[in-house]
Amino acid sequence: MRFGPDVEWIDRVVYEVDEAKADQFYDAIRKFWPALPEGSLHADYSGIRPKLAGPGQPSRDFLIEGEEDHGVKGVVNLFGIESPGLTSCLAIADHVADLLGKYSA
Ligand SMILES: Cc1cc2nc3c(=O)[nH]c(=O)nc-3n(C[C@H](O)[C@H](O)[C@H](O)COP(=O)(O)OP(=O)(O)OC[C@H]3O[C@@H](n4cnc5c(N)ncnc54)[C@H](O)[C@@H]3O)c2cc1C
Known part of the structure; x- marks a missing residue:
């Protein structure tokens, strides 16, 4: 156990x-x-x-950055995908696909 x-x-x-x-x-x-x-x-x-919030700080949401944030085409950064990252994985994948689809159009 x-x-x-x-x-x-x-x-x-x-x-x-x-x-x-x-x-x-x-x-x-x-x-x-x-x-x-x-x-x-x-x-x-x-x-x-790796954590997005340090000791004593409130926990924060996932951080997903696409081309609009960092300027690099075809790259999506996913930071702080902690719990409930597993539960959210399909929604996150949809969002990333949207970001990539949007940039490849
Ligand atoms: C104890 C615990 C309990 C959790 N419980 C829940 C829960 O109940 N519900 C929920 O929704 N979420 C839960 N989570 C969160 C969930 O596990 C994560 O959000 C999810 O696994 C993140 O997925 P990921 O693909 O981003 O990263 P990961 O699942 O961490 O996958 C990253 C992969 O990359 C590999 N890797 C890393 N570096 C390299 C390298 N240099 N070269 C090659 N491979 C590399 C790693 O070995 C790993 O396989 C829990 C997390 C923990 C730690």
Whole structure:
């Protein structure tokens, strides 16, 4: 079973996982699984998640930039496609297709 993820703001790229964070996970998981045995959790991987909003800032919407924004024909930048990016993927794809179709016309 897999739990998480959590978020940790960093100033440099590091992939080590602090095993001491397990305590926070035990506390959180035991809210819905009180009998979770001590010593049963093991650290998984970490990754770097680029964010459009920094610590303490309100989260912001996806940022999609086409030729009108950056001036490069045929290029669409998609920034900050975090949750609910998966749910939105078909709508995002339609929007990108519109942008590309618009520019190729
Ligand atoms: C824990 C978690 C839970 C989430 N839950 C939800 C949810 O419930 N509902 C929802 O709608 N969204 C959810 N999301 C958000 C959703 O997963 C993302 O919005 C979506 O996956 C973004 O799609 P993407 O194609 O832009 O990027 P990704 O899915 O990240 O795809 C990028 C791909 O590019 C590859 N790649 C990166 N660099 C290189 C390189 N240099 N060369 C080659 N390949 C490269 C990566 O390996 C990856 O396969 C969740 C995200 C996380 C992290």
